[in-house]
Amino acid sequence: MSEPDPVRSPAATIEGQCDPRFAAVRDAFEANFRDRDELGAAVTVQVHGETVVDLWGGWADAARTRRWERDTVVNVWSTTKGATALCAHLLADRGLLDLDAPVATYWPEFGAAGKETLPVRFLLSHRAGLSGLREPLSLAEFYDWETTTARLAAMEPWWEPGTRSGYHALTYGFLVGEVIRRVTGQLPGAFLHEEVTGPLDLDFTIGLPEKEAPRAAELVHPRVASSSEQAALFAQLDPAAQAALANPPVGATEANSAPWRAAEVPAANGHGTARAVAGLYGVFARRGRSGERVVLSERAAERAREGQGSCRDLVLGAGFAHDTECALGLWLSGPNASYGPNPRAFGHDGFGGSCGLADPEAGLSLGYVMNRMGPRIADDPRKMALVEAAYAAL
Known part of the structure; x- marks a missing residue:
């Protein structure tokens, strides 16, 4: 790593460290502020466990009164799902959870309405x-x-x-999370802290303790089409997609509130730094390891990216040029190159832009977090610029 070298641009003050080999990532990060309307953000890149990029900059609030600091945390929306999936894979690795067993084995009430044999992997x-x-x-x-x-x-x-995938935007966390609770007696947030983020010293929580609120960035609504245009587009969606995306409707206003931060929403209210996101997804990138610690067996880490069938997702399909494929809790890069050129790289995006990425072949993990939300659920241009720059530097 090079010594900290603050880089100033017309749009923001960028702080942190960047290995000279990865200068393209720093350039892309600066360009996000200059050309892509970034407000405040951070990006961390790790290669084979070594941190080669750790940058942050901009503003933690819409009024631009608080600088984005090294320890600023922010709600990362569905990038949280990777952390929740990691908990499930940890339990499976220990023999406490069978991904092919019916959910009702662990959660008997779930067997209602024809779901008696529905397996955990679904x-x-x-x-x-x-x-x-x-x-x-x-x-x-x-x-x-x-x-x-x-x-x-x-x-x-x-x-x-x-028979197909249909993005479980909010329900994913309650479904997988309740299985975790039935197996361990703990909600996912407590289990994640006790088994992963605490031992690995990763600054990431599901929900946000009230004492940490002063260092949380304020999410800012995306600039979107008019309400009438949004309503017309929404009306065209399948009812299952409408339910996924708007029951209940949540956005920046809700995510900045005390009730959201106090709740347990393991699909969407993880709060952390880019450094922590890169560390969490780095467990998958390093085939189960973090530093010298073995978090998952290699077999369990590999199982996390087992493709479950490519299709046009019922909820997300209109947003992609190609069919997508979900693995077991994360999405494969696939023909969209959502997580770089390796189609078997995998990760998860968060509504508005954030991202966690894991590529075991390259030994690469990346975490990107921000507070000005873009209008996309996945593949925000800011994230894509950083991913492309990281791979170009390898």
Whole structure:
């Protein structure tokens, strides 16, 4: 690593460290502020466990009164799902969870409405047909773990489970998370801290403790089409997609609130630094290792990227030029090159731009977090510029 070398651009002050070999990543990070309307952000790149890029800059709030600091944390939306998946794979690796067993083996109430034989792997791969609840759910109900999981257990799937993927934007965390709770007696956030982020000293939590709120960045709404245009587009979606994306509707306003931060939403309210995201996804990139610690066996780490069938996703399909393929809790890079040129690289994006990436062949992991949300659920141009620059430097 080179010594810290602050880099100033017209748009922001960039701080941190960047190995000279990866100067292209620093250039892309600067360009995000200059050309892509970045407000505040951080990016970390690790190669074979060595941190080669660790940069941050910009503003932690819309009013530009707080600088983005080295320890600024931010809600990363669905980039959280990689951390929740890691918990499930850890349990499977220990022989405590069988991914091919029916969910009802661990969560008996889930066996209602024709779901008696639905296997755990369908939850991880967004193929369970439970992309969103059928009946309207208030935010207060959504934040209540018992209410939301009970409704999911009783629910009839939108489509025949296993036949296709349909992104479980919010329900994923409650579904996988309740299995984790039934096996361990702990909610995913507590289990993640005890087994992974605590021992690895990673600054990442599901939800955000109140004492950490002063260092949290403020999320800023994306600049989007008019409300009438949005409504017209939304009306064209399949009901299962509408349920996934808007029951209940959540955005920057909700994610900046104390109730959201106090809740357990293992699909979407992880808070952390880019450094922590790179470390979490780095466990997959290093085939189960973090430093000298073995977190997962190589077999378990490899199983996480087993493709579960390529298709046009029922919820996300319109946003991609090609079919996509979910593995067991993360998405494969595939023909979209969402996580670089290796089609078997994998990772997860968060609504508005954030990303965690793992490429075992290259030994590469990347974490990118930001607070000005873009309009896309995945493959934000800022993230793609950083990913392309990281690979160009290898």
